[in-house]
Amino acid sequence: MTVANVLSQLKAKSLGPGKYFDGQGLMLVKSKKEAGKWMLRLTIAGKRREMGLGRWPDVTISEARQRAAEARKSVRDGIDPISERQAQRRRSKRLTVEQAIEQCFVARQAELKNDGQAEVKETALGHQVGNEVERAYQRSDLLEKRRALLAKWAAFLTRPSSTS
Secondary structure, three states: OOOOOOOOHHHHHHOOOEEEEEEOOEEEEEEEOOEEEEEEEEEEOOEEEEEEEEEEOOOOHHHHHHHHHHHHHHHHOOOOHHHHHHHHHHHHHOOOHHHHHHHHHHHOHHHHHHHOOHHHHHHHHHOOOOHHHHHHHHHOOHHHHHHHHHHHHHHHHHOOOOOO
16 A cells, blocks of 8 residues: 655644655655755666755645656656756756857947947847858848958957956
């Protein structure tokens, strides 16, 4: 017989430091009476692992049970929820070139507004090279503006730093 849903919100609140099992691998690990974390024990590829589900009391018992059920379902489907979450965090921390350029322009917006061509500069530096883009530059004067802009940008990047 599997024991489940042993803890209640009131019981969790009254417990002191320690590990308290709710059933089906879900446990509340309390470091102090008023703070703790939800952990889930899983067996993934024959190895026992523990997955954090959030801080208690920020994450309620029902939320922890729901997250635990989702993680157990992932394991049944052959997905390692711990590795999947780590991969998701790594993906979210990476910047694309477009995001980096956009953030650079936001940071330098005041300087770029001096000549009134901030949009042209952002478009010129942030485009993706391809046949349509090359044809568009050939049909307009943006190619020359882009060349001048890149020369200014190179000069800005290679100027001697003034540290005092």
